Amino acid sequence: MAWSLSGPTRCCDGRDVPELVAEAAARAKTAVAVQCEADAVPDATDLDAEDQLSRHRTMLTFDELTARTWTLEQELRRLRRKPHEADLDNGIVAVCLQRTPAMVVALLAILAAGAAYLPLEPTHPGARLRFLLDDSKARYLVTCWCARRRGLLPEDRLVRITAMDGRLMNAPVPESKDPQRDVGSDLERPAYLMYTSGSTGTPKGVLVPRRGVVNVLHTFDEMIHKPDSKCAGRMLLAPTTYCFDISVLEIFWPLCFGFSVFIVSASTARNGMKLSQLIQQHEEADVLQGTPALWRSLVAAGWRGHAGLAGICGGxxxxxxxVSPLSRAAGAGVWNAYGPTEATIWTTTYPIEPGQCESCASIPIGLPLPNVTLTISEEEANAPEVTGELLVSGVGVALGYHQRPQLTAASFLEDSRGTVYRTGDLVRVLPDRGAGLEFLGRKDEQVKFRGFRIELGEIEAALEKHSAVLAAAAALSSAGAEASPQPSLLAFVQCLHGQSRPTSSHLRSHL
Structure with a gap:
């Protein structure tokens, strides 16, 4: 008989992310909604005259966020109404912006216009950006002048949106802050299209519905901001690239519930000392989410945290x-979170209690979120120790792999529970049922590197396409993990006889 466990049922009132943000903005008004580091905005030499007007806009209040979101939303709708243009509803709109308030405005405006956003990292290789744009069939692109100048994006297919210049970021707050929109709430609509590999291999896009996003946002707010919580909920530090799905929680959770999000620059997020200094400068920062690599870098930098901080670790x-240093540093609690992109951000959580996990062989991934069901298939549910592949059903299950019907059919199954996603992750049911599940590893060659899913076989196949390479092998090494906060992704190649040996930098460029 199959093993199954469901999270508690939580009723959904049907409100979407833009509606939740609008309601929070009506209450918070002039409170700070989003801010970033001053050096995160592009240098003035990369901007045209209008863009220079907005280069110092590193902070927006809720009123200002509402005004700018509405301005860009109307620009998107104007483009939608052009002759011969397809309806924007449920379409894909790409975003290629730096980590500034403008990025947050773009994401919110796209959702408010009824579309799903595709995040593009400006620093990624041009070939990857072109692949994502072509594979996604994105209808429009939100970007800035300096990103267009790089020539990484196709100019013949996507409409350029010019509303991201100084006219948008310096728009006055309108008298009517809650205008009627012609797109109603539909939580089955896709929220975003997220690709699940790193900067190498063959990416596959996961189309994630809004119902799953709203469920995660409500769950974490109720879990961390309980009445007796030490976490006041004043500011969340967001260190994660918006191309990684856990950023969805970092960006929209604060805005939906009326507290502030601070967008951490990529350079600070990679440097434990700089991140530690940033936290010290902002005493109101009381929520931080990150991968183990980020938390290790903080601990290695001597960061001590504070009593009101809540920490989320996953990826x-x-x-x-x-366990010990984080339990001391995050006085409002630490949660271990697990979840594949295909099940919307996080699927399970486990609260780490001081003194409870020091003797554990591995840290449990915990119990399912509300409205989520976990199953281990019948043929693998071995009593008394239930071990096998984890299946996920419930509101968080994605709509499938974009433009990949065969891959979708293989991983997303239909049964009496609705759509069930096969994670490919091996888990074990712990004897202490309150601890839920233990993660054992993968069924395939997929690994997690800096929070991203990497297919080792795809790296090997890409290397073997090089004219000088006969065979290749890839592996993830944790050797020296105590000295370095990051494991290493290694590749070994056997060169063809008579061919000159390619350098490491040449092979990296080939990937």
């Missing part, structure tokens, strides 16, 4: 070495 297995 990779929670290392035993972090």
């Amino acid at each position: 990779e297995a929670f290392p035993q070495s972090l």
Whole structure:
């Protein structure tokens, strides 16, 4: 008989992310909604005259966020109404912006216009950006002048949106802050299209519905901001690239519930000392989410945290070495979170209690979120120790792989529970049912590296396409993990006889 466990049922009132943000903005008004580091905005030499007007806009209040979101939403709707243009509803709109308030405005405006956003990292290789744009069939692109100048994006297919210049970021707050929109709430609409590999291999796009996003946002707010919580909920530090799905929680959770989000620059997020200093400068920062690599870098930098901080750790297995220092640093609690992109951000959580996990062989991934059901298939549900592949059903299950019907059919199954996603992750039911599940590993060659899913076989196949390479092997190495906050992704090649040996930098460029 199959093993199954469901999270509690939580009723949904049908409100979408833009509606929740609008309601929070009506209450918060002039409170700070989003801000970023001053050096995160592009240098003035990269901007045209109008863009220079907005280069210092590193902070927006809720009123200002509402005004700018509405301005860009109307620009998107104007483009939608052009002759011969397809309806924007449920379409894909690409975004290629730096980590500034303008990025948040773009994401909110796209959702408000009824579309799903596709995040593009400006620093990624041009070939990858072109692949994502072509594979996604994105109808429009939100970008800035300096990103267009790089020539990484096709100019003949996507409409350029010019509303992201100084006219948008310096628009006056309108008298009517809650205008009627012609797109109603439909939580079955896609919220975003997220590609699930790193900067190499063959990416596959996961189309994630809004119902799953809203469920996760409500769950984490209720879990961390309980009445007796030490976490006041004043500011969340967001260190994650918006191309990684856990950023969805970082960006929209604060805005939906009326507190502030601070967008951390990529350079600060990679540097434990700089991140530690940023946290110290902002005493009101009381929520931080990150991968184990980020938390390790903070601990290695001597960061001590504070009593009102709540920490969320996920994206990779929670290392035993972090239990004690994180329990001391995050006085409002630490949660280990697990979840594939195909099940909307996080699927399970486990609260780490001081002194409870030091002797554990591995840290549990915990119990399912509300409205989520976990199953281990019947043929693998071995009593008394239930071990097998984890299946996920419920509101968080994605709509499938974009433009990949065969891959979708293989991973997303239909049964009496609705759509069930096969994670490919092996788990074990712990004897202490309150601890839920233990993550054991993968059924395939997929690994997690810096929070991203990497197919080792795809790296090997890409290397073997090089004219000088006969064979290749890839592996993830944790050797020296205590000295370095990051494991290493290694590749080994056997060169063809008579061919000159390619350098490491040449092979990296080939990937």
